[in-house]
Each structure stands twice: as structure tokens, then as C-alpha cells.
Amino acid sequence: MTENQEHWIKDHWDEPKGRTLCVKIKDHLHSVRTDFQQIDVYETECFGRALVLDGVINVTEFDEFAYHEMIVHVPLHTHPAPRRVLIIGGGDGGSIREALKHPTVEEVHLCEIDREVIEACKQYMPSVAVGFDDKRVSVFCRDGAEFVKERKGYYDVIIVDSSDPWGPATVLFQQAFYQDMAGCLNDTGLIATQSESMFFDRSTIHTLLAFGQEIFAIGRYYYTLVPTYPSGTIGFFLGSKKSDPLQPRLCHIEGLRYYNTAVHRTAFSLPPFVMQPVKS
Amino acid sequence: MTENQEHWIKDHWDEPKGRTLCVKIKDHLHSVRTDFQQIDVYETECFGRALVLDGVINVTEFDEFAYHEMIVHVPLHTHPAPRRVLIIGGGDGGSIREALKHPTVEEVHLCEIDREVIEACKQYMPSVAVGFDDKRVSVFCRDGAEFVKERKGYYDVIIVDSSDPWGPATVLFQQAFYQDMAGCLNDTGLIATQSESMFFDRSTIHTLLAFGQEIFAIGRYYYTLVPTYPSGTIGFFLGSKKSDPLQPRLCHIEGLRYYNTAVHRTAFSLPPFVMQPVKS
Numbered sequence: 172m173t174e175n176q177e178h179w180i181k182d183h184w185d186e187p188k189g190r191t192l193c194v195k196i197k198d199h200l201h202s203v204r205t206d207f208q209q210i211d212v213y214e215t216e217c218f219g220r221a222l223v224l225d226g227v228i229n230v231t232e233f234d235e236f237a238y239h240e241m242i243v244h245v246p247l248h249t250h251p252a253p254r255r256v257l258i259i260g261g262g263d264g265g266s267i268r269e270a271l272k273h274p275t276v277e278e279v280h281l282c283e284i285d286r287e288v289i290e291a292c293k294q295y296m297p298s299v300a301v302g303f304d305d306k307r308v309s310v311f312c313r314d315g316a317e318f319v320k321e322r323k324g325y326y327d328v329i330i331v332d333s334s335d336p337w338g339p340a341t342v343l344f345q346q347a348f349y350q351d352m353a354g355c356l357n358d359t360g361l362i363a364t365q366s367e368s369m370f371f372d373r374s375t376i377h378t379l380l381a382f383g384q385e386i387f388a389i390g391r392y393y394y395t396l397v398p399t400y401p402s403g404t405i406g407f408f409l410g411s412k413k414s415d416p417l418q419p420r421l422c423h424i425e426g427l428r429y430y431n432t433a434v435h436r437t438a439f440s441l442p443p444f445v446m447q448p449v450k451s
Numbered sequence: 452m453t454e455n456q457e458h459w460i461k462d463h464w465d466e467p468k469g470r471t472l473c474v475k476i477k478d479h480l481h482s483v484r485t486d487f488q489q490i491d492v493y494e495t496e497c498f499g500r501a502l503v504l505d506g507v508i509n510v511t512e513f514d515e516f517a518y519h520e521m522i523v524h525v526p527l528h529t530h531p532a533p534r535r536v537l538i539i540g541g542g543d544g545g546s547i548r549e550a551l552k553h554p555t556v557e558e559v560h561l562c563e564i565d566r567e568v569i570e571a572c573k574q575y576m577p578s579v580a581v582g583f584d585d586k587r588v589s590v591f592c593r594d595g596a597e598f599v600k601e602r603k604g605y606y607d608v609i610i611v612d613s614s615d616p617w618g619p620a621t622v623l624f625q626q627a628f629y630q631d632m633a634g635c636l637n638d639t640g641l642i643a644t645q646s647e648s649m650f651f652d653r654s655t656i657h658t659l660l661a662f663g664q665e666i667f668a669i670g671r672y673y674y675t676l677v678p679t680y681p682s683g684t685i686g687f688f689l690g691s692k693k694s695d696p697l698q699p700r701l702c703h704i705e706g707l708r709y710y711n712t713a714v715h716r717t718a719f720s721l722p723p724f725v726m727q728p729v730k731s
Contacts, residue, residue: 179471181473185497189474189475189495189496189497189498190472190473190474190475190496190497190498191459191472191473192470192471192472192473193461193470193471193472193473194469194470195469195470215469216469216470217465217469217470218469218470234650236724237722368678369676370514370676370678371678396649396650396676396682396683396684396722397683398648398650398651398681398682398683398684400683401678402676402678402683403676403677403678403680403682403683403684404676404678404683404684427723428722428723428724428727429722429723429724430722431722431723433720434720434721434722434723436717436720437716437717437720440713440714440716440717441714442517442676442708442709442710442711442714443707443708443709443711443714444516444708444709447708
């Protein structure tokens, strides 16, 4: 097998495409062009199955636990008793799976704009898309930015499990969306949002923190490690109306592979370069 | 410019080469074949200059601070007053640069097997190889595994800034070498050794911890983030005869970009999967 276009996923980590992660493909399982994006599922040589959206690796069976456990359990252990959870994006189902592990959770609403992502993951990544049939779960195939303008004051936790800030996800990185999310939460609510890499996207992180800290009483950035994402790390903005994420409830969930109480606390400890001004 | 062999560094992160980081090259600055390895220095599109040994990215100007600050300042802030430091490998000079920032340090000995690595970095990566002319520094171009059999009880800190466990560095991952290092330290000495990725090399980490914790009173694994290394993270074994690395001295060094006292403490907080048994 040679390194040609057919047999490798080539995930260009940036423009002008100076760094690219190539992952060898065993099998191309699924391909569909939707109104929103190109969806592919591959069986890879070393990362299990991979969901690829518009050529960008979104989820692999190898390391999705490190992403989904951290985007979900950090906010859900920050809230004292989360009952109503909204997930925006997250059509693969990994965030649903993790949210359902919390015994206080009564409702998980998923707002995913592209129904075909859900269908692809149900069929080809069943270990990720495991929670869709749970009676606590409701799925809305709509635009998340519109959805959060309704249901004022309803949710305890909103998780924005989105792709990167271009294409359909662009609006999810804008201040107006964060203001609408704040309105969609009750008085003790909080959000966690996919917020890019501390190595490659510091401008985006600084912008999110600046307006996020205006909108929420507490706003912090934390990170996890995901080898198949650009730079091997990805972070999250946590915005909270009341609870401090540095004082989590103790974790009583069995079988987690990345999250525990110590990892929760230490994920907010950032190297000093992260907050230093970005040279233009 | 097309994606052909000439214009991209292709760092194969493993055998059977199922995952590869490709980095676009602007210029090939240096190439030499030594008795030990193939040495190349490139100017890259997005990571500054890169030192590549046998096809593997060892150092880039973009992220070397995250590696060198953590392999050096964690052991040097664990020791109460480090005076004599031995660096094995580290021919690029980055670990020397960081060690010299400690005011207690009187001697830095570098034992690098391949003189050509030092020469290449002095010429092409001067921001890394900045400390070689300091009067506290002595360079020995010898086999580190032999060097540590001499000078019994001499050093406060030994840093093994090596490449991966094959080729010339194989011996540096073996129990006998760790025993010889313990003999080369004084009674309060400690070591920090490059110890691979928690995602790709858990077997190696478990083996190092098992014999390292027999040899040293305290043995722990900690990690840093390096986007151009496989999986984006790399870790270190810290073995100490007396001082606990979880209780570092406060950092008074100005201008560090990755290390601070909080990052030191939290770098030892590992996701639970790291220590779980590796399936064979």
C-alpha cells in the first residue's frame, strides 16, 4: 500500500496546510454529502473507526474517551445536581453517553444540525452512539444557535460539542450565541464549549474568554489530550453563573478512563504562554 | 509545491507506519550521516527550524520550550539546592539553557554521544544551543551508559534527554542504566528521564516505573505537551532518593513559558487509563 490519496486520511491541521496528520485507512465504510458537510467513516489501521467531517478527523474510537469524558464530566461535576442537559452538536453520541452516567440527570436534549451524522454514528460507531435509545434522551435536528433562543431559563448545563469555527459551526464561536446560552440556563446553570488548541488557536481562546467572562460570573479554560486532534490537545471554555469549576463534587462514576477528581482540578492549570498576548 | 518526499518531513509515529505527521519544508539547511544516525535540519513552514534524527522530529523552535522547561525545571525545583547537573543526550543544548537559569547550579556536564548533533544545533538553532559557551558547562562526547559508571556519588541531578528507545538510545531505557545513574548521584540526588507517550507507549512507561520505583525511594511519571511529538504529549520518569517532586520549591525564574509551580504539581496528575494494564 502506498501513501496515496485513497489510502490515507490527510487531516490538514491548518491553512496553508503546513502540518498534516496522515492516518492509514483499512476500509472506507461510509460516505455521504449532506446540505452541511461531507461525512466519511473509515476503519483505520491504528485508531479504530474514525468519523471525518469535511476532511477533518472529528472522532476516533482510539481517543474519543479523553474528549467526551472531559467535555461532559467537568461541567456535570461542577454543577451541584444537574438534571436538564442540552448538548449542541455532538451527533456522534459520545457526550450523550457520558451525560447519562450521572444519576441526577433526567433529560438530555441533543440539538444536532445534521441528522446524517447521527445516522452514520449509530450504524458505524455503536460504542460511541450508545445512548440514543435511552428514554431520557430527545434529539432535535435543528440549528443550535436558533434553539437556544427558545426555552428561557430551562437548562442546568449546556455542552457545545462542535466542530471548528468555520462552516456550520462558525456561529457557535460568537458572542451573541454565548449570550443566548446564558438566557437558556437557569440561575445556577453553566456551559462547557469546545474551544480549540492552546498551541494553535490562542487568539480564539482569548476572544472566547474575554466575552465569556463578561457574560458569566466565572469563566475558565481547561484542556484535555486528544492525539488525533491538531497539536494533540484541545480545550474547553467553562462559563458558570454560580458554581466554581475548581471545586468539583467528588466523582462516584465507575469505569472512567480519563476523568477523575484530580484530573478535573488540574485541567485548569495552564502553562503561562497560553494567556500571553498573541503576536500579530 | 506538491506533497512529495522532497518537500515534507514525514515523521512516522510508529510501525507499521499507520500514523504520520507531515510538516511542510521551506528549506533543507543541513544533512550529515554520522556513525550514529542521519542528522537533518530543516526550515519548516509553521514550526520554525526542526532538528530531525533518523527521520524523527527531535526539536522544533515552535514547541521545544514545552519539552525543555519540563524535563529540567521539574527535577531542579524538586532538589532543594542543585549544584551539579549531568545531562545525557541533549546535544541540541535546550536542557543546558534551562539548567543554567538556576542560580545554585555550579556545573552542567553534557554527555552527548554524537558531536555532530551539537555542531548542527550551534550553527542552525542558536536560540536552543545558547548555553554551550557558559563557563559552568563541560561537554563530553561519549556513551552516556559508560559515563555514569564513573564519578560515583557526584551529581545532584541527572537528566536523560534522549531520543526514543531504539538505535543509540536503546540502552538508556534499561534497568542497568538506571542502577548506574543511582550510583552516580549523591545521597539526595534525583533523575528525570524522557519516558515516551502515555497514549502510544504505556508498556514502556509501566516497565520504567516498575524498576525505577525499586531503585529510587520515590518514582513518578509526569508529562508535558509537545505538538510535534507523537500523540502531542511526552512524559518523564522522575526518580528521587529523598525529595518529593509533589512538593517543589517555589519558582523564581522569570520568563518561562510552560513551567510554573502550579504546572509542576499538576503534571503528575495522570488520567486513570495511563496506569491500567496494557492489553497484549
